[in-house]
Amino acid sequence: MTVKLVLVLYMVILVVLGILSARRVHSEGDYLVAGRGLGTVLLGVTLPATQMSTGTAIGTVGYIAFYGYQYDWFWVALWAGWFISLVLIAPKMWAFGQKNGGMTMPDVLGARFGNALRIISAIVILISFLLLFSAEYEGAATVFQLVFGISYVPCVLIVAIIVLVYALLGGLFSIARNDLLQMAVFIVGYIAAACYALHAVGGIHGLQTRLMHINPELLKPFGNKLMPVGTLVGLSLGTMVTFIAYPLDSMKFFSASKKSTLRRAIWIGILMQVVIGFAIAIIGAVGRVILPNFSKSTMDSVAPYIALHAMPPVLGALLMAAVLGAVMAVSSSIIMIVASAFSHDIYPFLPFAKRRPQMSEAGKLRFERIVSLIVAIVGVLIAIRPLGPVSAIVTVVQQFMASTLAVSMIAALNWRRATVSGAIASIVGGFIGVLGWYAMGDPFTLSPVYCGLLLSIVGMLVFSLRPSVAPAPSITDVAVEKTAAGS
Amino acid sequence: MSLAAGLSLMGSVFLAVWLVFVIYSEISIRREKEEESK
Numbered sequence: 001m002t003v004k005l006v007l008v009l010y011m012v013i014l015v016v017l018g019i020l021s022a023r024r025v026h027s028e029g030d031y032l033v034a035g036r037g038l039g040t041v042l043l044g045v046t047l048p049a050t051q052m053s054t055g056t057a058i059g060t061v062g063y064i065a066f067y068g069y070q071y072d073w074f075w076v077a078l079w080a081g082w083f084i085s086l087v088l089i090a091p092k093m094w095a096f097g098q099k100n101g102g103m104t105m106p107d108v109l110g111a112r113f114g115n116a117l118r119i120i121s122a123i124v125i126l127i128s129f130l131l132l133f134s135a136e137y138e139g140a141a142t143v144f145q146l147v148f149g150i151s152y153v154p155c156v157l158i159v160a161i162i163v164l165v166y167a168l169l170g171g172l173f174s175i176a177r178n179d180l181l182q183m184a185v186f187i188v189g190y191i192a193a194a195c196y197a198l199h200a201v202g203g204i205h206g207l208q209t210r211l212m213h214i215n216p217e218l219l220k221p222f223g224n225k226l227m228p229v230g231t232l233v234g235l236s237l238g239t240m241v242t243f244i245a246y247p248l249d250s251m252k253f254f255s256a257s258k259k260s261t262l263r264r265a266i267w268i269g270i271l272m273q274v275v276i277g278f279a280i281a282i283i284g285a286v287g288r289v290i291l292p293n294f295s296k297s298t299m300d301s302v303a304p305y306i307a308l309h310a311m312p313p314v315l316g317a318l319l320m321a322a323v324l325g326a327v328m329a330v331s332s333s334i335i336m337i338v339a340s341a342f343s344h345d346i347y348p349f350l351p352f353a354k355r356r357p358q359m360s361e362a363g364k365l366r367f368e369r370i371v372s373l374i375v376a377i378v379g380v381l382i383a384i385r386p387l388g389p390v391s392a393i394v395t396v397v398q399q400f401m402a403s404t405l406a407v408s409m410i411a412a413l414n415w416r417r418a419t420v421s422g423a424i425a426s427i428v429g430g431f432i433g434v435l436g437w438y439a440m441g442d443p444f445t446l447s448p449v450y451c452g453l454l455l456s457i458v459g460m461l462v463f464s465l466r467p468s469v470a471p472a473p474s475i476t477d478v479a480v481e482k483t484a485a486g487s
Numbered sequence: 488m489s490l491a492a493g494l495s496l497m498g499s500v501f502l503a504v505w506l507v508f509v510i511y512s513e514i515s516i517r518r519e520k521e522e523e524s525k
Binding site: 070073075076082086087091204207219221259260266267270274278281282 | 488489490491492493494496497498500501502504505507508509511512515516519
């Protein structure tokens with residue numbers, strides 16, 4: 001009963017915050033990038049809230065329970081991706097936004113490489129995030145089913161309606177405010193759950209003894225027979241490259257009020273991830289003790305099971321609210337990114353749309369909201385037939401994202417010699433590389449991201465370094481050196 | 488390696504990585520402020 005009450009109250013607060021934020025949204029810029037006015041704290045919480053999805057709250061706990069706590073090392077690779085973004089992407093994207101009014105990643109690629117690249121990258125984002133959407137809804141439905149005992153489809157609909165209401169009304173203003181609440185619940189919930197769980201199994205020594213009894217491989221700190229080092233590094237590499245240029249977070253770079261705000265927000269976000277990442281290692285390890293014989297296909301149920309059957313009601317409720325919060329934070333951002341991919345980066349460049357008179361700010365906002373509504377409905381339709389375990393969907397999507405967008409984004413902002421054909425070859429090569437590797441059945445048990453990333457880099461280099469081709473106009477000249485961004 | 492040692496190593500690396508972010512960010516912010524004031 002406590003769990004149900006807490007979750008209902010939590011969802012009501014999210015909707016109320018969304019309604020309160022609605023009066024601040026008057027334009028597309030307010031809706032997508034919060035009027036470029038987010039401060040350090042709000043941006044600092046909304047960045048990790050966007051990144052830590054169901055894959056983190058549910059998927060990683062299950063992975064650690066199954067493969068051992070060594071899996072938690074993937075965080076370091078993820079942060080390496082964030083660091084590359086901090087050095088090569090985030091401040092330059094912010095500067096581009098200040099100078100040129102950019103709001104999305106395809107805006108950057110379009111400015112540097114032309115509208116063909118803008119549309120191609122928007123299509124990649126649209127497809128990838130619609131798939132990720134279904135994973136988020138699946139995760140939320142898992143929580144709802146366990147807590148409220150209702151069937152899957154109504155669960156998906158309830159989550160979709162709540163997320164849609166606050167995302168549609170308040171845009172990034174309400175998403176950032178709700179992310180503040182969600183991150184607070186996430187941190188408190190996961191730390192409290194980790195402490196309680198560790199105490200319940202007799203501390204670190206008790207946990208070691210029990211894991212040793214289940215399978216000694218679970219205690220190995222880096223690589224074991226369940227997941228060899230090569231596989232772990234492969235998965236981590238995919239995660240790292242994904243977060244170099246992750247569209248969900250990149251869009252929020254534009255919302256920082258100052259460049260220093262953006263830099264500080266990133267380290268605040270990393271600190272939160274450090275705390276949550278460590279708590280997840282403990283919860284996952286204890287999860288294996290509580291469910292010693294669970295199968296790989298039920299990995300997603302480990303975290304909810306711990307919350308409902310191994311925790312006191314209040315702690316269990318907090319943990320479930322944290323999972324739900326993670327789902328909603330990411331789902332709301334996905335609605336924004338997919339809607340903007342279509343309404344901001346694809347639709348205005350379609351031939352028939354070009355012939356129509358330009359939309360007013362109010363018209364653009366209305367169009368964004370209509371597309372957001374359609375996106376949420378499409379997400380529900382995809383999620384009605386689950387595609388597979390949440391963690392598996394997230395991994396596949398990340399492999400494609402990592403291999404298609406990261407190289408082009410780095411080149412767009414940092415490499416003067418990059419050409420339009422190089423960028424197209426990079427995106428297409430990365431996509432074919434991952435798809436081909438999957439089709440061949442992951443030869444040598446290597447992650448597809450190795451092949452995809454290699455082809456993406458080779459494509460960019462080979463097609464950009466051809467002597468007969470002129471480089472694309474440098475975006476760095478426009479966005480960084482000649483703007484007042486640094487001032 | 489015991490579980491306690493493994494988790495301690497992991498925790499230390501996590502914190503060290505975070506410190507890299509803080510130091511790099513603050514140095515960059517300070518450098519930009521100095522360039523602005525010139």
